[in-house]
Amino acid sequence: MVDWTASILGRELDIVRKDPDRRGFQIQPKRWAIERTFSWLSAHRRFARDHETSPADAETLIRGR
Numbered sequence: 001m002v003d004w005t006a007s008i009l010g011r012e013l014d015i016v017r018k019d020p021d022r023r024g025f026q027i028q029p030k031r032w033a034i035e036r037t038f039s040w041l042s043a044h045r046r047f048a049r050d051h052e053t054s055p056a057d058a059e060t061l062i063r064g065r
Helices: 002-009 031-043 055-063
Strands: none
């Protein structure tokens, strides 16, 4: 996955793991930004369902082109 992300997307993928010695809640870097974005998208009914017939249509809706 890391190699695919670098070669295809041109991005660096960091896998953040929980400290095995730590119990309970632990803040993980940048994860909150991803979870916040998903919650914003699913808060709107239009984004809660996939109404598009093709992946290209869904991508256009997300990218705004």
